[in-house]
Amino acid sequence: MPEKPVYPHVKLRVLIRHVARLRNVPSRDIERIAKLTGITRYLDFNVKSLSRGYLQRLGLALALLGDPEILLLDEPTANLDPLSRKEIIELIKDLMQDLGVTVIIATHILPELQQVANYIVFINKGQVIEYGDLNSIVTRYRVTATFKIRTDKPRKLASKLIMLEKVKAVEIIRDGLLVKATGEGVEEIKLYLEEAIGEVASLELISSELGELYEKLAGIN
Amino acid sequence: MNSYRANWVSSMRSSQGSIKRIFHHIDYIMGLQARLLYIFTIIFSVIVSYAFYTSPGLTISMLPLFFFIYAAMVSALATEPIDEISKGTIQVYLATGLTREEYYKAWLLGGIAFQTLVFVLIYTVPAFIVNPSIFFATPSSYGLNVPMGNLIVIGALQITYYGVTAMAVGAITKKRSMAVLSVFSLMAIIPFLVGLISSIVSPHSAEYVTSLVMLFCNQLFYAGIMSYRNIGVFGLNPVIESIIVLLVLNTALILFSYMAWRRIEI
Structure with a gap:
């Protein structure tokens, strides 16, 4: 097209x-x-x-x-x-x-x-600077991202997650939570969820700040 | 042997598909672009049919006039691809399954060859119905000494010549105005200017120079003017000379414009 x-x-x-x-x-x-x-x-x-x-x-x-x-x-x-x-x-x-x-x-x-x-190839000045699965790139470069957490106790989990330093926003949705966190916070959330909350069913990447990711990648190159 | 046969079958299928696409595109572009030409064709075929019954001589002598109107319209139609390039419409066709070569061939066949055939049919069908001997009649009382059949052959080749010229010039300059100007230059401007200048500069050779230029620019006029002598500038019958020159020019221009269209930037 x-x-x-x-x-x-x-x-x-x-x-x-x-x-x-x-x-x-x-x-x-x-x-x-x-x-x-x-x-x-x-x-x-x-x-x-x-x-x-x-x-x-x-x-x-x-x-x-x-x-x-x-x-x-x-x-x-x-x-x-x-x-x-x-x-x-x-x-x-x-x-x-x-x-x-x-x-x-x-x-x-x-x-x-x-x-x-779900798969991204970044090109800067005619050169491929990074490529791969969006989820893994976001995690690797620690950019701000929004995750969906499926849970049947969203309010309880939201009140705990919002206290974490790296979490920017939490939104309660029908079947869970949308959590926006900075790149460094992703691991912290994962760790927290694994250790503290037993009822979490999944952690799914919804969106990420690709602009921020591109700036990081272009800066590296 | 089997791989040779498989390749042959595959290339046959591919060329079959290509021919199909060319004809589909001809059908499409003619439905959109050639409406004015069709209206003119219908009106003129009615006039020609009626005139053949009442005054065949007048109908034959009208042929050059009809020819120039028709040639101008076909040339305008042949520049339509240039318009599609400048507007960007061509991208839609090339992005949806048509190759450049198919696009060019569709316009060459639909915009020029098919219209030339229509021009021939407008005159020949009524003439065949009224009286086939008209093909050999010469409208000398109206200032022409060329049989109608010859006029139609030269006219048809000349329409192709102007159409392909428009396509070739358009492919090089990418300007529709330049393509139309080139056709009008061949039709009238160049022969007129050369005749005028040579009559001032060298009155003795003016006639020869003008005839020579006419032979390469406007063959119908050349055949008409030279028909009373029966010897053209190359010593042959003027009709034969016109047909040979047109066949050579058409072949060269078709090849040239084909190459130009293959390389054109879109």
Whole structure:
């Protein structure tokens, strides 16, 4: 999917049908892909009447024709307003879950990336400076991260965790807690959970400050 | 032996797929871009059909005029890919399964070859229905001494010549205006200026120089002007000379523009 595609001024259905024919995809798949990407009701609209967010959805729809195993997205949220960016990220997450497709995203907007990425390659001045599983990189470089802790006694655990020095914030959610902690605090929390709290079911990385991580990595190199 | 056969089958399948994609893209671009040309074609085919019944001679002599309008429209259509490059629309097609070569071939076939065929059919179909001997008729009373069949052959080759010129110039300059200007220069500006300048500088050789330039720029006019002599600037029949020059120019330009399109930066 190109970063800033300029679509021809045709109806969405015409363009999608054309790409489907180029890829030898049956035309019945058009409706399915349109539904997946949320553009069904715009199929008979002209491309020029779409907002930037919906143009990105159209780009994703075109990319998904033929059920590819890998999607390569170049700056999928560039030039979008915050709401559209959120929508596109949510859409990418849904596509990853529903279709099991591998998504490779090239982007400069790191905070959004952390919502969908599980494997990261950092590139600085054309050189790969770090790569690997997001969870292990965050732990290794001790950047601020948010973890989800599943527990059936969230209030009790929250009152104890908030007292720890490295914990920045604790939020009670439906099935546990969201704990935001500085990099150095991760080990402390783990240790605390292992020793003091027996009922903890899991500790799962939700997001991390990739901007902070990138700064650290770029500084090292 | 088996691997050779497997490679052959695989390359056949791949070229089959490629041809399919080219024709799908032709179908798509013609549906979007050639509407004006289709409207003009329908109107003109009705006029031509009616005129063949009432005044065949006038219809044949109208051919050069029709030809220039049609050639201008085909050339404008042939510059459409340049517009798609400057707007960025081409990225959408190239990112969704079409190769550069397929894109170029689709425009060459759909934008130029197919339109040339339509031009030929507009004149030949009504003529065949009314009276096939019209193909050999010469509208001399209207100032032309070339049989209609020859005019159609030269006209068709010349439309291709202008269309491919527009594509080649567009690929080099990446400017639609330059491509259109190059076609109008070939059609009229260069022959007119060369004729004017040579008549001032060297009146004795003005006719020869103008004819020579005409042969490479506007073959229909060349054939029309030289038809009363029956000997062209190279000593052959002017119609034969025009056809040979057009075939050589078209082949060279198609190869040139193909190479230019393969290297074009998008």
